[in-house]
Amino acid sequence: DGFWLGQALTFRYETDGGKALSVAPSVYYTTARQKVVWQVAAAVDYAPMSLGHLSLSAGHISNDVKRACGVSRWMNSLAALGLGSNYIRFYDSRFLRIENGIDLVNGLRLLAGFLWEERQPLANRTSFNLLQTPVPDNVAYAPHTAAVWRAGLTYTSFYRYRIRDGKKEYDSSLYPTFSLLYEKGTGLFNSMRSPNYDRMSFSVTQQIKRNVFDRFQYTLAGGGYLNSNRLYPYDYKYFTVHPMLFTDTSFENGFNLLPPYTAAKEWWAEGHITYQSDYLLIKNLPFLQEYLLDEAVHINGLATDNGQFYFEGGYSVGWMGMGRIGVFAGFEGRQFDRLGVRISIPLLNMFEKH
Numbered sequence: 001d002g003f004w005l006g007q008a009l010t011f012r013y014e015t016d017g018g019k020a021l022s023v024a025p026s027v028y029y030t031t032a033r034q035k036v037v038w039q040v041a042a043a044v045d046y047a048p049m050s051l052g053h054l055s056l057s058a059g060h061i062s063n064d065v066k067r068a069c070g071v072s073r074w075m076n077s078l079a080a081l082g083l084g085s086n087y088i089r090f091y092d093s094r095f096l097r098i099e100n101g102i103d104l105v106n107g108l109r110l111l112a113g114f115l116w117e118e119r120q121p122l123a124n125r126t127s128f129n130l131l132q133t134p135v136p137d138n139v140a141y142a143p144h145t146a147a148v149w150r151a152g153l154t155y156t157s158f159y160r161y162r163i164r165d166g167k168k169e170y171d172s173s174l175y176p177t178f179s180l181l182y183e184k185g186t187g188l189f190n191s192m193r194s195p196n197y198d199r200m201s202f203s204v205t206q207q208i209k210r211n212v213f214d215r216f217q218y219t220l221a222g223g224g225y226l227n228s229n230r231l232y233p234y235d236y237k238y239f240t241v242h243p244m245l246f247t248d249t250s251f252e253n254g255f256n257l258l259p260p261y262t263a264a265k266e267w268w269a270e271g272h273i274t275y276q277s278d279y280l281l282i283k284n285l286p287f288l289q290e291y292l293l294d295e296a297v298h299i300n301g302l303a304t305d306n307g308q309f310y311f312e313g314g315y316s317v318g319w320m321g322m323g324r325i326g327v328f329a330g331f332e333g334r335q336f337d338r339l340g341v342r343i344s345i346p347l348l349n350m351f352e353k354h
Contacts, residue, residue: 001062001090002032002126018048018167030062032125037061048167051109052102062122063093065233069240071260072248075348079244082130087243087260091141091234092120107159107173111152111181116188118145119234141232144193152181176206181223185235196230199223199237205253213278219253224267236263239270239302245341248348250324255300255312257330257338266305273299282317292320298328308333322347 006028014020020043027038039059046052064070071087079085099113120143127134157175161168181201187194201223208216223237239262240254253272255262280295282288300312309332316326323345330338 001030001037004028004030004037016166018045018165020045033062033122045167047102049163050103051168052100054098054100056098058096060092060094062090065089065091066238066261069238071241071243072348075244075246075248080129083133085133089233089261090122092122094118103168106161107156109154111150111154113150115148115150116145117148119143119232141234142193144195144232145187145191146195146232146234147186147188148195149184149186150181152179154179176204179203179205185231194230195232195235197228197235198226200226201237215276217252217272217274217276219270219272221271222267222269225265228265231265233261233263236265237268238263239268242342242344246343246345246348248344248346250344250346251296251298251314251316251326251342255302255310256314256326256328256342257312257340258302258310262302264304264306268302268304270303271299271301276318281315294318296324296326298326316344318344 006026008024008026010022010024012020012022023040023042025038025040027036029036037060039057039061041055041057043053043055046054064073066089073088076086076088079087095115095117097113097115099111101109101111103109119141121141154177156173156177159173160171162171163169179202183197183199183201185195185197185199187196201221203219203221205219206217210216225231239258240249241258241260241262242249242251242254242256243258243260252274274296276294276296277283278294280297283293283295294317296316296318298312298314298316302310311331312328313331314326314328316324318324323343325341325343327341328339329336330340
């Protein structure tokens with residue numbers, strides 16, 4: 001795309017009863033592609049006591065094949081400009097998306113959504129970078145349209161909540177959260193180029209606070225394709241990966257040393273465990289106890305249809321939730337495979353266009 005030159009606006013109207021309406025249009029000119037990209041998102045909070053939320057969005061943008069679990073576009077731009085390393089595979093997306101979520105009862109939430117998308121491959125428009133590194137061509141796929149239907153449930157037992165300004169706000173629960181999601185990919189008019197698949201996934205996650213200093217968090221997830229008659233790379237199951245030295249997301253629920261587009265095409269199972277403490281190893285040293293540091297141990301595992309079980313272990317030190325540095329080791333099967341350092345700075349997320 002090159003640089004994006006334009007503006008995004010957000011309008012929001014709230015009532016005394018907790019209902020709200022928001023509209024967020026944006027339009028940009030891309031200097032390298034010399035095209036206008038735009039999108040409009042609208043949302044309605046229509047049932048405050050059941051957290052009813054309906055959203056509608058449409059636009060014409062460049063998108064990441066990995067979508068939500070991809071790397072930061074802003075940080076990818078810096079890596080592409082400075083090093084010639086592009087960690088994102090872009091495609092041209094014209095889309096219409098509708099999503100709705102509502103609590104059926106306290107703790108049990110129903111999610112439903114529909115996405116229509118026209119997908120076109122994009123070619124590199126510029127290869128300039130400060131190190132003059134040769135840039136490979138973007139991977140091209142056949143243009144097509146897709147219609148994706150989603151439905152899911154999440155459930156948390158005995159979920160505490162409070163009511164503020166007429167709206168329910170969840171607080172905490174002593175029990176795990178279970179999620180089940182079904183996704184159907186097809187074409188609206190039975191196009192021979194449209195995807196054709198059915199995918200089921202599940203997860204269970206929980207955060208346990210042992211005391212004022214220690215907490216334990218885990219996520220177990222898995223799933224598979226019930227039908228995969230026609231799959232495009234846009235439809236694979238991708239995983240959150242931090243391929244660059246810096247990331248704007250946390251180390252929980254992601255992998256730090258895997259290739260950026262690690263994916264499953266048949267089935268997968270993954271697990272993430274984090275134990276965080278204000279006093280674990282180095283924080284017990286007297287001269288460090290005056291600093292607001294915490295330490296964490298991370299264990300991540302992944303099994304897919306593509307190969308051996310992957311295991312990753314790491315240790316990190318954080319400061320007041322503002323940043324965290326960690327060292328990680330990766331194993332393929334029983335063999336040591338890789339070692340790396342990652343730095344998490346969540347504040348970098350403020351530079352992203354949402």
